Amino acid sequence: DVKVTQSSRYLVKRTGEKVFLECVQDMDHENMFWYRQDPGLGLRLIYFSYDVKMKEKGDIPEGYSVSREKKERFSLILESASTNQTSMYLCAGQGAYGNTIYFGEGSWLTVV
Amino acid sequence: QQQVKQSPQSLIVQKGGISIINCAYENTAFDYFPWYQQFPGKGPALLIAIRPDVSEKKEGRFTISFNKSAKQFSLHIMDSQPGDSATYFCAASGGTGGFKTIFGAGTRLFVKA
Numbered sequence: 001d002v003k004v005t006q007s008s009r010y011l012v013k014r015t016g017e018k019v020f021l022e023c024v025q026d027m028d029h030e031n032m033f034w035y036r037q038d039p040g041l042g043l044r045l046i047y048f049s050y051d052v053k054m055k056e057k058g059d060i061p062e063g064y065s066v067s068r069e070k071k072e073r074f075s076l077i078l079e080s081a082s083t084n085q086t087s088m089y090l091c092a093g094q095g096a097y098g099n100t101i102y103f104g105e106g107s108w109l110t111v112v
Numbered sequence: 113q114q115q116v117k118q119s120p121q122s123l124i125v126q127k128g129g130i131s132i133i134n135c136a137y138e139n140t141a142f143d144y145f146p147w148y149q150q151f152p153g154k155g156p157a158l159l160i161a162i163r164p165d166v167s168e169k170k171e172g173r174f175t176i177s178f179n180k181s182a183k184q185f186s187l188h189i190m191d192s193q194p195g196d197s198a199t200y201f202c203a204a205s206g207g208t209g210g211f212k213t214i215f216g217a218g219t220r221l222f223v224k225a
Binding site for chain 2: 035041090092094099100105106
């Protein structure tokens with residue numbers, strides 16, 4: 001079975017903290033994504049990567065950065081967490097020639 | 113040009129009824145239109161998808177209707193069941209956007225028993 005694993009399901013962080021959200025996929029997928037999900041706003045793309053060490057900005061990259069040192073791992077970094085970054089974060093993978101996106105179960109981040 | 117507009121935002125349907133969710137897109141280069149289903153506490157998962165060379169695709173109780181000229185597509189859930197209660201996202205990808213997928217805002221469906 002296809003699997004995208006987000007190691008932290010629930011986090012509470014303080015304003016100004018540096019936050020790391022980790023994601024691992026076991027599908028050997030080239031493409032990986034980080035989305036943010038907020039009620040009424042759907043899924044908004046933060047960053048994506050189509051290869052190791054490659055990254056592209058999505059629709060809402062401000063305040064975030066990413067790292068992809070290995071094919072199976074894609075990390076989202078909040079350099080200085082702010083309360084408006086309280087949200088659910090979804091990692092996803094996709095094959096180079098496929099269309100289907102496979103999501104992890106999400107990481108709920110609360111910034112206080 | 114890259115937007116996908118989804119309606120309604122929420123929907124309440126009686127058990128056994130038909131649930132209908134609509135989406136509209138702008139970019140005529142899109143060539144893949146999936147629907148994702150998300151249960152509370154879970155990530156979205158692919159439910160059904162269609163390409164623009166067909167006008168309808170059916171999988172069990174779930175049907176996508178596609179109108180290329182109107183740039184609209186919709187999800188019909190026949191004989192809706194309480195277990196169908198979830199959030200549904202339409203999406204579009206392909207064309208000049210490549211593998212990048214654009215999602216609608218989502219519809220929260222509640223099926224009353």
